[in-house]
Amino acid sequence: MISNNDIPQLHSPLLTEFLTEIKQASFEHSVLDLACGNGRNGLYLIGSGVPVTFADINKMSLEKILEANANSLPVEKSELAELWQVDFEDENTSPLYGKCFSAIIIYNYLHRPLFEQIKTSIQSGGLVIYETFTTENIQFGRPKNPNFLLKHNELLQLFSGWEVLHYFEGVVSNVDGQGSKAIAQIVARKP
Known part of the structure; x- marks a missing residue:
């Protein structure tokens, strides 16, 4: 069995920094890892004992998350995972309508x-x-399409009225050390 300490640290450092706040919020509802891709961030949270709903359009990605979860975490922690195949961009639906989450994490998706x-x-x-x-x-x-790129201070404006625990906008090095990227990040608590 692989412990949480053995899972490669590929998750966002924001999750480590705000893990206490995430755990405090997640008593009633799970955390939604929206457009989760390979699930690296949600798997870190599950390894930390936080229930996570992995949501993505790609069924194969979700199956790989289930497999990674089953192979790397003890049974009691793997029961914290829920998979949700969903198309968040389907104009005929409101996939989040009527749902409630303790937190929503979104990375590299707009x-x-x-x-x-x-x-x-x-x-x-x-x-x-x-x-x-x-x-x-x-x-x-990439991406270069303005539809997939945040404008200056857009996240701050979007979550005005929320308690902003962290905000950053600027250029950072890629995780692999190859090149740079321009990002914005926010951690905010709903009133």
Whole structure:
């Protein structure tokens, strides 16, 4: 059995920094890892004892998360995972309507029509942890489409009225040390 300490530290450092706040918020509802991809962030939270709903359009990605979860975590922690195959960009649905999460984490994904759904589906006192590319990223490569890039201070404006625990906007080195990227990140608590 692999312990949480043995899982490679590929998750966002924001999750480590705000793990106490995430755990405090997650007594009633799970954390939604929205557009989770390979699930690296949600798997870190599960390894830390936090229930997570992994949501993505890609069924194969979700199956790989289930496999990684089963192979790397003790049974009692693997029971904290829920998989949800969903298309967040389907114009005919409101996938978050009527759902409630203790926190929603979003990395490298931007679909502006979801903003209001995200805000309303977080419980009072819950958290949003959001990190994605800004318009400055065009100089470094993909994505280049402005629909997928945050404008200056867009996250701050979106979550005005929330308690901002952390905000950063700027250029950082890629995790692999190869090149840079321009990002914005926010950790905010819903009033």
